[in-house]
Amino acid sequence: MMDSDDPIVHLDNVGLRYGTDKEVLSGVSCSLDAGRFYFLTGASGAGKTSLLKILYLAQTPSRGAMRMFGTDMLTIPQSRLPEFRRRLGVVFQDFRLVEHMSAYDNIALPLRVAGVRERDLAEPVEDMLSWVGLEHRARAKPATLSGGEQQRVAIARAVISRPDMLVADEPTGNVDPDMAMKLLSLFYALNRLGTTIVVATHDLNLVRQMPDATIMRLDKGRLMDPTGALRYPPRAERPAGKRELYDRAMRPTIGFVKADEHDSGDDSVAADVEAAEKRGWEMP
Amino acid sequence: MHRKQATQLLPQTRMGGPMPWIIAIMVALVVLATGGALSLNRLASTANDDLAGSITVQIVEADPAERERQTEATVRLLEADRRVAAVRAVPQSELDALLEPWLGEIDPAAPSVPIPALVDARLVGPASEAELLRLESLLKRDAPDARLDAQADWLGPVFAAIASLQWLALVLVAMLAFTGITAVWLASRNALSINAKTIEVIHLLGGDDHQIARVVQRAMRTDAVVGSVAGFVLGLLALWLLGSQFAALESGLVAGGGLIWLDWLAIVLVPVAACAIALLTARFTVLLLLRRPV
Numbered sequence: 220m221m222d223s224d225d226p227i228v229h230l231d232n233v234g235l236r237y238g239t240d241k242e243v244l245s246g247v248s249c250s251l252d253a254g255r256f257y258f259l260t261g262a263s264g265a266g267k268t269s270l271l272k273i274l275y276l277a278q279t280p281s282r283g284a285m286r287m288f289g290t291d292m293l294t295i296p297q298s299r300l301p302e303f304r305r306r307l308g309v310v311f312q313d314f315r316l317v318e319h320m321s322a323y324d325n326i327a328l329p330l331r332v333a334g335v336r337e338r339d340l341a342e343p344v345e346d347m348l349s350w351v352g353l354e355h356r357a358r359a360k361p362a363t364l365s366g367g368e369q370q371r372v373a374i375a376r377a378v379i380s381r382p383d384m385l386v387a388d389e390p391t392g393n394v395d396p397d398m399a400m401k402l403l404s405l406f407y408a409l410n411r412l413g414t415t416i417v418v419a420t421h422d423l424n425l426v427r428q429m430p431d432a433t434i435m436r437l438d439k440g441r442l443m444d445p446t447g448a449l450r451y452p453p454r455a456e457r458p459a460g461k462r463e464l465y466d467r468a469m470r471p472t473i474g475f476v477k478a479d480e481h482d483s484g485d486d487s488v489a490a491d492v493e494a495a496e497k498r499g500w501e502m503p
Numbered sequence: 504m505h506r507k508q509a510t511q512l513l514p515q516t517r518m519g520g521p522m523p524w525i526i527a528i529m530v531a532l533v534v535l536a537t538g539g540a541l542s543l544n545r546l547a548s549t550a551n552d553d554l555a556g557s558i559t560v561q562i563v564e565a566d567p568a569e570r571e572r573q574t575e576a577t578v579r580l581l582e583a584d585r586r587v588a589a590v591r592a593v594p595q596s597e598l599d600a601l602l603e604p605w606l607g608e609i610d611p612a613a614p615s616v617p618i619p620a621l622v623d624a625r626l627v628g629p630a631s632e633a634e635l636l637r638l639e640s641l642l643k644r645d646a647p648d649a650r651l652d653a654q655a656d657w658l659g660p661v662f663a664a665i666a667s668l669q670w671l672a673l674v675l676v677a678m679l680a681f682t683g684i685t686a687v688w689l690a691s692r693n694a695l696s697i698n699a700k701t702i703e704v705i706h707l708l709g710g711d712d713h714q715i716a717r718v719v720q721r722a723m724r725t726d727a728v729v730g731s732v733a734g735f736v737l738g739l740l741a742l743w744l745l746g747s748q749f750a751a752l753e754s755g756l757v758a759g760g761g762l763i764w765l766d767w768l769a770i771v772l773v774p775v776a777a778c779a780i781a782l783l784t785a786r787f788t789v790l791l792l793l794r795r796p797v
Contacts, residue, residue, distance in 0.1 A: 277707055297794070298711070305709030315704050332710040376708075 225289055226250035227384055227415050228274060233283035235269050242281070243269045247442045249435065251417065253383070256410045258426045259419040261437035267419040268312065268388055270437065274417060275309045275386045276300055288383065305333055308382035308414075310390045314373040316361040322372045323348065323357040329380045347375040350405070366393040374402060384415040391425060403428055522690050522723075526730025527737065529683040530777045533676050534738025537773055539745075540672035541766040547665045550658060556588070556626040557654040558635065564648040565617040574620040576645035584641065586627050586634070593621040630655065680780065687723065687781045691788040694719050702793075716789040720782050727781035731774035738773070 228251040235244040244266045251257060261267050272278035273285065276292070285292045287303060295303075308329075316325050327344045348354045351371035361369055370393055377385055385406065391399035403425055410416045417435075420426065426434060436443040560577055564570040574592055581590040598618060606616070626634060630653035642649045695702065695715075702715055762770075 275707065301706075301709045301711040303709075304707060307709075309707060315700070315707075317701050317704055319701075328705070329708045332705060332708050332714065 226286075227253045227288060229284075229286040230273070230280075231284040233273065233280040233285060235266075235273065235278065236281045242440060244273075244280075244437075244440045247283070247440075249442055249444065251384075251415060253415055254410070254413050255415055256407070256429060256432040257415070257417045257435055258429070258432050259417060259435045259437065260421060260423075260426065262421070265437040266440040267437055269440075270442075271386050271388050271417070271419050274384075275307050276304050305329070305380065306383045308377035308380065308385040310370075310373050310377045310385070310387035312388040312392065314361075314369045316369055316372055316376075318361055321358045321360055322353055322364065322368075325361065325372050326375045326379055328376060333380060343379055347379050351375045367395070367398050370394055370398075370402070374405065378405075378409055378414075381412070382414060384417065385409060387416070387418045389419055389421075391420065391422060396424070399425060400428070522686070522726040523730035523733065525686045526683065526727055526777060526781060527734035529679050529686075530731050530734025530774050531737035531741065532734075533679050533777070534735060534770055534773050535741050535745075536672045536675045536679070537770055538738070538742040538762070538766075540669050540676075541762055541769060542746075543665045543668050543672075545762060545766065547662055551655065551662070554653075554655040554658060555629045558624050558626065558630050558638070559652050559654055560622040560624065560642070560646075561650045561652070562620040562622070562646060562648055563650060564619075567617075570617075570620050570648075573646040573648055574622060577622050577642055577649055580641055580645060581622070581624050581638070584638070587624050587638075588627050589625045591623045593623060683777065684780060684784045687727075687784040688788045690726075691719055691723065691785045692792060694722060695789060695792055712790050712793040715793060716786045719789045720786045723781055723785040724778075727778045731777045731781075734777070735771075735774040739770075742770075 228249075230250075231248050233244060233247040234242045236242045247270065259267050259270065269278065273280055276287075279293065288306060290303070292303070317328065320328070323344055326347050327340050330340055330343065345354070345357075348357050351374060353368060353371055353375075356364060356368060359368075361372070364372065370390065374387070374390065377387070387406070390406075391402055394402065399422070406416050406418060407429065418425075426432070560581075562570050562573045562577065564573060578590050578592050581587045598621060602618065628634065635651050635653060639649070639651050642651075705715065
């Protein structure tokens with residue numbers, strides 16, 4: 220059972236190797252708190268994607284211990300994995316949209332998998348399409364969408380079920396800087412709703428936009444944590460004022476800030492989200 | 504998860520071109536084999552019922568007068584026995600007609616070879632070995648030349664052949680079922696292979712193996728129903744043609760092979776069973792193949 224103060228993910232001395240090759244991840248230990256924003260950075264080949272795969276339960280560590288949502292993920296039976304995966308949202312580096320499905324059906328997929336009735340699907344899916352600015356492309360197949368559009372469909376699919384944790388692998392890799400900022404503002408807005416966000420990126424500009432985010436840096440498969448921010452238990456409690464802000468953001472009536480609203484002339488994501496907060500986070 | 508939703512997880516294509524044909528051929532052959540086996544069973548059963556209590560008494564005596572006396576004594580003694588239901592002395596004209604194909608026309612006044620007299624009798628119970636011995640001792644004094652045979656013994660080799668054919672039909676049905684299962688297994692594996700990427704995404708989004716299995720099962724359902732119905736019609740047509748051919752023989756034995764409603768019910772169950780086997784095989788193949796570590 221997960222205590223409210225428990226980290227959402229706890230890795231202890233985790234290692235990963237493929238076959239008999241040398242380890243791509245070595246001695247990774249970290250704790251990810253619920254409701255926080257994390258950037259996972261590192262050079263190509265540092266092991267970012269491998270660590271993300273462990274986080275979105277596509278890969279089992281070769282060694283070490285892993286707890287997620289208060290459960291030991293290395294000892295649970297295979298049949299229980301789907302229930303944990305449904306609490307995660309994943310934006311894959313290559314999007315992994317289902318080719319034979321329209322943008323609408325791709326976004327609806329997690330809800331269908333979760334057993335949501337067909338008649339209850341339309342509203343949230345249309346909201347998501349609107350949120351990522353793709354209402355007019357609802358019936359388009361992935362092959363006919365641009366890279367940026369595919370990316371937005373992938374993001375909408377990842378967040379539609381309001382996951383406890385969103386894991387995104389280079390989500391801004393295929394879009395221009397302006398769209399990258401829009402996507403980041405979407406993630407930030409989702410984070411303000413209480414979702415833990417882990418974004419793998421090598422775009423330092425992006426990282427600079429989120430001064431409050433915790434940075435996890437991988438170097439040759441090892442996790443650098445010079446400030447101890449990733450240790451468990453954490454060094455200091457979260458300030459009370461910030462907790463209050465999270466609580467407010469998690470009110471059930473709130474919606475999402477629209478991607479298109481980022482164009483406020485201010486480069487700061489926080490300023491963008493602040494504008495949405497003043498509006499009460501209601502969907503326009 | 505709602506069934507309709509499950510089908511939307513993978514493309515709604517059918518399992519593949521040859522699958523309905525394969526199922527149709529299997530079902531047609533199984534219908535034919537089942538119909539044949541049931542017909543043989545019915546034939547054996549009818550013949551057995553007819554012959555089980557029947558005996559033939561031969562009076563093997565060269566002297567016609569003595570043969571006549573012993574025949575009358577035999578009929579009298581058997582009629583008096585409470586375990587004999589019916590007795591009939593086979594008339595000489597009937598015997599002559601029976602032997603005519605081999606001996607030619609026989610002059611009743613002066614037959615060229617002495618022909619035994621025959622008495623047919625039907626017992627209340629089966630003509631067991633003990634019953635034959637009892638009747639033999641009953642006739643011994645007044646008809647010492649009487650020889651008793653159970654009619655069922657004459658058809659013993661025929662019954663053995665029928666039993667062999669029934670086993671052959673059963674083996675054929677089992678082999679066809681095995682071949683059908685293999686074909687469905689290969690088609691399901693092929694469907695998984697074609698949709699491997701989509702299935703991986705569904706898994707990563709929290710879909711479970713049973714959801715995937717339902718999708719493949721639904722795709723198989725159309726092919727199984729179409730193939731089974733087509734095969735059933737073909738099989739029935741073949742059965743009807745064979746039945747017509749045998750009926751034309753006008754043989755008493757073959758006439759006993761007519762199917763009753765229970766047999767037809769078993770034949771109707773063949774396509775139903777084929778569908779069920781195809782769907783279960785598809786489901787278990789998918790669940791088996793997807794059961795792998797992360």
